[in-house]
Structures are given as structure tokens and as C-alpha cells.
Amino acid sequence: MIHTYETDGAAIYAQSFAMIRAEADLVRFAPDEEPIAVRMIHAAGMVGLEQHIRMTPGFAEAARTALAAGAPILCDAHMVSEGVTRPRLPRDNRVICTLRDPAVPDLAREMSNTRSAAALELWRPHLAGALVAIGNAPTALFHLLNMLQDPACPRPAAIIGCPVGFVGARESKDALWAAPPAPCCIVEGRLGGSAITVAAINAIASRAE
Amino acid sequence: MIHTYETDGAAIYAQSFAMIRAEADLVRFAPDEEPIAVRMIHAAGMVGLEQHIRMTPGFAEAARTALAAGAPILCDAHMVSEGVTRPRLPRDNRVICTLRDPAVPDLAREMSNTRSAAALELWRPHLAGALVAIGNAPTALFHLLNMLQDPACPRPAAIIGCPVGFVGARESKDALWAAPPAPCCIVEGRLGGSAITVAAINAIASRAE
Numbered sequence: 001m002i003h004t005y006e007t008d009g010a011a012i013y014a015q016s017f018a019m020i021r022a023e024a025d026l027v028r029f030a031p032d033e034e035p036i037a038v039r040m041i042h043a044a045g046m047v048g049l050e051q052h053i054r055m056t057p058g059f060a061e062a063a064r065t066a067l068a069a070g071a072p073i074l075c076d077a078h079m080v081s082e083g084v085t086r087p088r089l090p091r092d093n094r095v096i097c098t099l100r101d102p103a104v105p106d107l108a109r110e111m112s113n114t115r116s117a118a119a120l121e122l123w124r125p126h127l128a129g130a131l132v133a134i135g136n137a138p139t140a141l142f143h144l145l146n147m148l149q150d151p152a153c154p155r156p157a158a159i160i161g162c163p164v165g166f167v168g169a170r171e172s173k174d175a176l177w178a179a180p181p182a183p184c185c186i187v188e189g190r191l192g193g194s195a196i197t198v199a200a201i202n203a204i205a206s207r208a209e
Numbered sequence: 210m211i212h213t214y215e216t217d218g219a220a221i222y223a224q225s226f227a228m229i230r231a232e233a234d235l236v237r238f239a240p241d242e243e244p245i246a247v248r249m250i251h252a253a254g255m256v257g258l259e260q261h262i263r264m265t266p267g268f269a270e271a272a273r274t275a276l277a278a279g280a281p282i283l284c285d286a287h288m289v290s291e292g293v294t295r296p297r298l299p300r301d302n303r304v305i306c307t308l309r310d311p312a313v314p315d316l317a318r319e320m321s322n323t324r325s326a327a328a329l330e331l332w333r334p335h336l337a338g339a340l341v342a343i344g345n346a347p348t349a350l351f352h353l354l355n356m357l358q359d360p361a362c363p364r365p366a367a368i369i370g371c372p373v374g375f376v377g378a379r380e381s382k383d384a385l386w387a388a389p390p391a392p393c394c395i396v397e398g399r400l401g402g403s404a405i406t407v408a409a410i411n412a413i414a415s416r417a418e
Contacts, residue, residue: 002358003384005351005377007322012348016375045373045399079403082287113216139221142214149211164254164404166225168214175212190254194288195373195402 016042017209023047032060036185036203043199044191052188059158059183063131063204066157071129072096073201074156076116076163077136083198088206098122117143128154131204132182134161135197138168141176148181159184160200162192225251226418232256241269245394245412252408253400261397268367268392272340272413275366280338281305282410283365285325285372286345292407297415307331326352337363340413341391343370344406347377350385357390368393369409371401 006012020038024047029037033055041049067073070091075081081097089095098104098119108118116137123130124147134141141161147153161176161184163169173186185200186192215221229247233256238246242264250258276282279300284290290306298304307313307328317327325346332339333356343350350370356362370385370393372378382395394409395401 002355003351003381005348005380007320007326007348009323009348012323012376019375042374043402045375045378045401078291079288079407082291083403111216114218114221117216139214139216139218142212146211165251166228166254167221169254171214172212192254193252193402193404194292195404198288 013209020047024050026050029053029055030060032064035207035209036060036200039199039203040187040196043195049187049191049196052191053185054177054188055185056180056183059185060204062183063158063160063185066129066131067091067093067205069129071131071157072126073131073133074123074126075197076119076134076140077194079194080133080135080197080201083194083202085202085205088202088208090205093205094126096123096126113143114139116140120144120147124154127156130156131201132156132159132161133197133201134159134163135192135194136163138163138165138172141172142168145172145175145181156182158182160197161186162197162200164191164193164196166190222418229256233259235259238262238264239269241273244416244418245269245409248408248412249396249405252404258396258400258405261400262394263386263397264394265389265392268394269413271392272367272369272394275338275340276300276302276414278338280340280366281335282340282342283332283335284406285328285343285349286403288403289342289344289406289410292403292411294411294414297411297417299414302414303335305332305335322352323348325349329353329356333363336365339365340410341365341368341370342406342410343368343372344401344403345372347372347374347381350381351377354381354384354390365391367391369406370395371406371409373400373402375399 072094075097081095084095104119108115117139229250277299281303284306290304293304313324313328317324326348
């Protein structure tokens with residue numbers, strides 16, 4: 001038996017977003033935050049995620065303004081950088097992931113830290129005004145926060161801090177939320193990950209649904 | 210204040226997996242299935258996911274045997290193919306994603322289907338004995354099932370069917386589970402996605418934790 005199913009990508013998106021808006025509790029999101037939350041829920045396949053999404057006032061505006069000005073997007077993992085839908089980017093913005101840079105393994109050993117954290121040291125030339133997207137490693141988010149303790153470290157325009165998991169994920173996001181060095185968006189607790197992070201980037205990049 | 214946190218990647222993995230094994234209900238998984246389920250929970254950051262994970266008898270064995278024999282891994286999305294940890298692969302197996310092949314947009318128009326589904330037509334030369342991993346698009350899983358209705362279509366060794374979302378995800382996975390054309394693993398319902406799919410591949414590729 002040949003299966004029949006919806007094959008129109010635009011219709012699938014429209015129907016998915018309508019289901020999310022019917023089911024999810026989105027009232028506390030401002031109009032410029034709501035499409036970001038909707039797309040994050042979509043990527044997770046999970047109504048209820050919205051209860052864990054937090055954005056500082058001005059996050060959506062700061063992130064959109066940065067991309068409109070041509071800022072790069074700095075990603076902690078290739079699953080994040082690969083997921084960004086390039087045609088949605090307003091200025092053909094650079095999407096940078098330094099995790100596989102040949103300098104990273106030695107750097108990680110010197111720092112006694114993970115490669116995910118060490119890779120952020122290579123962000124420094126790109127960090128001023130950038131959109132930072134951490135969707136995998138709690139150690140990367142912790143290291144970013146430590147880098148930004150130095151007033152000489154360039155400031156990103158906005159931070160998506162959504163590492164996932166059981167060790168350090170909750171703690172690193174709590175630390176970001178308690179003292180944000182830039183406007184930020186987090187998913188509280190263990191949930192997060194590359195797909196949710198990519199969804200936030202893609203929603204910020206374009207208002208098209 | 211400089212944050213202190215666990216920076217040893219191996220310790221983070223070990224502690225994470227121990228937490229999952231303490232919290233999750235894993236008794237119904239066979240010994241060769243359990244590490245796959247644990248890694249999927251890890252990627253999702255969600256104890257409770259195990260209630261939605263289903264594997265046909267022989268799935269874990271078939272998938273591991275295929276990779277040990279050098280079979281390629283066919284992925285529906287670059288977020289999946291990019292997430293596979295290459296050093297875990299037993300035979301430096303090829304990881305193939307055809308989504309950005311230049312033939313795909315025209316093919317999708319001819320087929321009146323999504324690019325994710327059309328890209329699977331380019332899998333045919335690689336499909337015999339392969340490990341298939343669908344972690345994003347329900348249309349890709351539906352199209353795979355339709356391709357395999359043709360007895361002349363080469364058979365994969367095993368199928369990870371974990372598309373995510375609100376339209377077609379549940380239905381495509383139910384269709385796979387109701388009549389599996391090969392040993393398969395699914396996450397029932399809306400949950401799924403690239404990270405969970407990658408986790409299953411990485412667990413199958415190596416027993417190392």
C-alpha cells in the first residue's frame with residue numbers, strides 16, 4: 001500500500017505552526033519573541049517547551065539588529081552551524097564553528113578543558129557584535145561566561161544559550177541568566193540542544209514562516 | 210566571579226550516563242539495546258524519552274553488523290550526518306547526505322514532494338545493506354516506505370526512523386512500525402530529531418561510552 005501524505009513543505013510548516021499556536025501557552029511572549037518560541041517548540045516537537053524558554057528584554061531586537069547589520073553567527077557545534085538555513089540570513093552572514101580547527105585539540109589540552117570550550121578561544125576575532133549560539137556543550141557556555149569576565153574581551157550582541165544534558169547544562173544556563181553579559185535566550189534545565197538552537201537562529205534571521 | 214565546572218569530557222559522559230541509568234526506566238531494553246536508548250535520552254536531555262523508544266527484535270544486531278561490515282550511513286539531513294562521531298565508526302564508514310545534491314530541487318518539483326523526500330532517490334546506489342537514519346523529515350520516511358514497496362528497490366540493513374514534529378512525524382513512524390521493511394528503531398509520536406538520531410548512530414557505531 002502506497003502511503004499518501006502532505007508533500008508541500010510550505011503547507012507542512014503552516015499547519016505545524018498553527019497547531020503549536022493552538023496548543024502552546026505563548027501569552028507571556030512579546031510579539032517579537034513569539035515566533036522564536038514557536039520555532040523552538042517546532043524543532044523540539046514538544047508543546048510545553050515554552051515553559052522553559054526565557055528571553056531577556058531586548059534579546060529578540062538585539063539579535064535581529066545584529067544579523068541585519070551583517071554580524072556573524074558563532075556556533076559551538078557543527079550540528080548547529082549546519083542547521084542554519086542560509087537563504088533566511090539577511091546579509092549572507094558568516095556562520096562560524098571553530099570546533100574542528102586544527103589548533104583546538106592542543107588548546108584543549110593546555111586549558112585542561114573540553115574541545116568545545118577551547119574552540120571558543122578562536123572566536124575572539126569575530127566576537128564583537130556577533131550572535132553567539134551555544135546548543136550543545138555546557139562547558140562552552142561556562143567558558144564563554146568566564147571569557148566575558150574580562151572587560152577586554154569583545155562583547156557579542158546577543159547569546160542563545162541552550163546547551164543540553166545532565167551535567168552542567170542547567171548550571172551553565174542558570175549562570176548566564178543570573179548575570180547576562182549580553183541579551184540572551186535560554187531553555188532552562190536539561191532541555192536544549194542543537195535543533196532548538198538552530199530554530200531560534202532561523203526565527204531571528206527572518207520573520208518569514 | 211570565574212565559574213568552576215567539570216571540564217573533563219570523559220567524566221561528563223560517565224556522570225551523565227550514570228544519572229540516566231539511575232533515573233530512567235530501562236528494564237524492557239535488551240542488553241544490546243540499552244546503550245542505544247541511554248544515548249538517545251542523553252541527546253534529548255530528557256528522562257522519559259525511553260517510554261517512546263521502540264526497536265524491533267534484531268534491530269541493534271542488524272545495525273551493528275552492517276556498520277562492522279563497512280555499510281554506509283544514509284542521513285536525511287546534514288544536521289544528522291554532521292553529528293556522527295567519525296572516530297567511533299568501525300570501518301571509517303561513509304556518511305552520506307544527498308540533500309544538497311544539485312539534482313534535488315528539480316527532482317522535488319518533478320515529484321511534487323519536498324527536497325528531503327526527493328533526496329532519497331539519490332540513495333538508491335547506496336541503499337543495499339546500508340544503515341538508514343531519518344532524523345528530520347517525515348516526508349523522507351514516508352517516501353522511503355513507498356520506495357521499499359517496490360521489490361526491486363535495494364533493502365537497507367536497518368532503519369532509524371526518528372523524524373520530529375507536528376505534521377506527519379507520528380504518522381510516518383506509525384507506518385514504519387506497523388510494517389517494517391527492515392529492522393527498525395523509532396521514537397513514537399512527535400518527539401525525535403537529529404540529535405536523538407545521531408545518538409542512536411553513535412551508540413550503534415561503538416560500545417565505548
